[in-house]
Amino acid sequence: MVSQLLRDQAPDLADLGIRAIPAPGSSNWVFRIGETLAIRLPRSDDCVADLQNEVQYLPRLPPHLPTAVPDIVATGQPSSTFPRPWAVVSWLPGDPPLALADSQQQRLAESLGRFLRALHEIDASNVPPGPGRWGYRCGEPVNDTTDRWVEQAAAELMDLFDPNQVSKAWRRLREVSAATQAACWVHTDLSEENLLVHSDGRLAGVIDFGGVGVGDRSVDLLYAWSMFERPARDVLRLASGVDDQTWTRARAWAFAGPGPLTIANYRDTMPARVDRLTSMVVRVAAEVDVELR
Known part of the structure; x- marks a missing residue:
């Protein structure tokens, strides 16, 4: 199918080898094209808007960033071969930051903090804030919807966590302040699955900009409790230059955003992701002296 798409709409790429990769993403199928490119195909109609968002905004960012991000090389339109738009992007080398030693965590935290500081300082004055579906990403840290997320997750995960402790x-x-800093460019999904590192732990690349937009910078820090032990989290906090209120909001969203509700959604289909998120919410709860089990 990918070969046919390229023959029809990007014939200059059609002679390059196509191969699948074991990508864990839930939004796009990804195939390698030769050695330097990849194609991203939305898995459902609900994922199309993120791909279009990436195509629109990602090209604005690379000149201002200290770390490699994908280039948009080609785009395709829906057809009888594939019913949704798609995009070809540059392939970035590197490895996911899994099971890093302490020194590697420190290097990643420092380099990721520099990346975030640069991203958040890019001029966003001519870009409207993200759509309402982003909610917390646009400076509304806690609302009734968020409370329902946690309540629903606590009920669904009774075999894993004590719902009273959740x-x-x-x-x-949840007692956090709303954002007072101006909205800025945010990636919105800086999990281990979207970061690439060198062998020494330094950040080598950032991928998957489907959620990129303008909003509250705290959303870019919430996975600190997934990737890092406390010393490296402190390094990230300092290197990113965020204030105490932003850090506290990030911690709240680590629990309520990709925390228990996401664990409930993916526990049967993506066990590795669930294991990381489970460790994350346990760490966050421990910081407020609550044991979930």
Whole structure:
């Protein structure tokens, strides 16, 4: 199918080898094209808007960033071969930051912090804030919807966490202030799956900009509790230049955003992701003196 798409709409790429990769993403199928390119195909109609968002905004960012991000090389339109738009991007070398030693965590935290500081300082004055579906990404840290996320997850994960302890942790975490800094460019999904590192742990690349837009910078820090032990989290906090309120909002969103509800959604289909997120919410709860189990 990919070969046919390229023959029809990007014939200059059609003679390059096509091969699947074991990508864990839930939004796009990804195939390698030769050695330097990849094609991203939305898995459902719901994922199309993110691909279009990436195509529109990602090209604005690379000149201002200290770390490699993909280039948009070609785009394709829906057809009888594939019913959704798609994009060809440059392939970035590097490895996911899994099971890093302490020194590697420190290097990643420092280099990721520099990346975030640069991203958040790019001029965003001519770009409207993200759509309402972003919610917390646009400076609305806690609302009734968020409370329902946690309540629903606590009920669905009774075999994993004590629901009373989940509620107790959230009561302590949810009392955070709204953003006071101006909205800025945000990636919105800086998990381990979207970062690439060198062998020494330094950040080598950032991928998957489907959620890129303008909003509250705290959303770019929430996976600190997934990737890092406390010393490296402190390094990231300092290197990124965020204030105390932003860091506290990030911690709250680590629990309520990709925390228990995402664990419930993916526990049967993406066990590695679930294991990382489970460790993350346990770490966050521990910081407010709550044991979830």
